[in-house]
Amino acid sequence: MTKINYPYDLEVGDIIFTSIGNELFRQIASASLCWSNHVGMIIGHNGEDYLIAESRIPLSTTTTLSRFISRSNNNRYGIRRLATPLTTEQKLALVSQVPTRLNKLYHTGFDYDSSRQFCSKFVFELYDTALNIQVGKKETFQELLGKNPNAKLNFWKFWFIGQIPWERTTVTPASLWHHPELSLIYRSHEDIH
Template sequence: MSINNAAHVSPALGGPPTGDLQIGDIVFIRVTARPFLEVANATNSWTNHVGVVVDDRGDEPLIAESTFPLSRTTSLARFLRRSEHGRCAVARLTRPLTDTQRTALKNAADHRLGTFYDTGFNIGSRRQFCSRFVREVIHEATNIQLGKVETFASLLQDNTNPNLAFWQLWYFGRIPWQRRTVTPASLLRSPDVRVIFDSQLSDTA
């Protein structure tokens, strides 16, 4: 079934058809909490939060995500309702998953549920944050590494108007320039995925 012809459309405003989403699909949204809006600004992107489909049975898919305070699973409709103006996009790995990989992906996500959220966005932390969570789950299941791991310094140097005042406040006066992180925008731009749905384009699909 084509994602443009699926009959069951998500209850969330502008959401993707639920009947065509698959385990391993990556769902991008834009939440309105100030730190995440600054993440979007820092990465020159609209998106600032991401989750991965871990169950495609039942009435709607189930999304695994790292969120505050603990990583968890969320129905697609509830996940999308948190997005500003219902904005969302769905990306799929360019290489189809095998049954073994789907099972491994669900297990990788389950293993990380209940982990505290890392507000410092440190890829080396014992905690989790959304893009790291999805990247690690996909990698553990498929050996594909999505996105680009980069330092705060390299991330912000590509931004013509970084809000350094906010990040200095967020990090109690001292931005950890050499801290390594990965962002939702980086996952979305990965050559190993293709966008199969974008709410901004759905009216013309």
């Protein structure tokens, strides 16, 4: 097998953003006013491709960057990195947090306080636990949906079986994408802002 050549060099800790096409994830993007609805983090390279750690349905796992991108609508993806470069020690600390978070069930109710995982919580916790750096923002559904007057509340009432958990804390891919301490490294399409 030949090594995959990307138009940039990636580093451990880089956060990869994609856009999953199913209805739930389209509604996440719409509600949070962001093109991206899924994230993962670079944890290394296997000699052929970069490796990604992610929380996905049904379990958190690792995969290759090429497989991660192939699940995105039109292979759309963006990469962001902390503006302050990570040291080797910081990168090792991030990677050391991954194994205990793998094979955890995905939380389709996006409850940050659950023992289950979801993608943005997975990446947020890696940075918070390993480096005491919060990339992204925890917020309640009230805060999240309150920022978007066009949020489809009927979808979310249906999703939560009649009652939106307004006080539930979550963290979204959008809050990571727009985090001021992350710099854009690459975007695959011009419509990614």
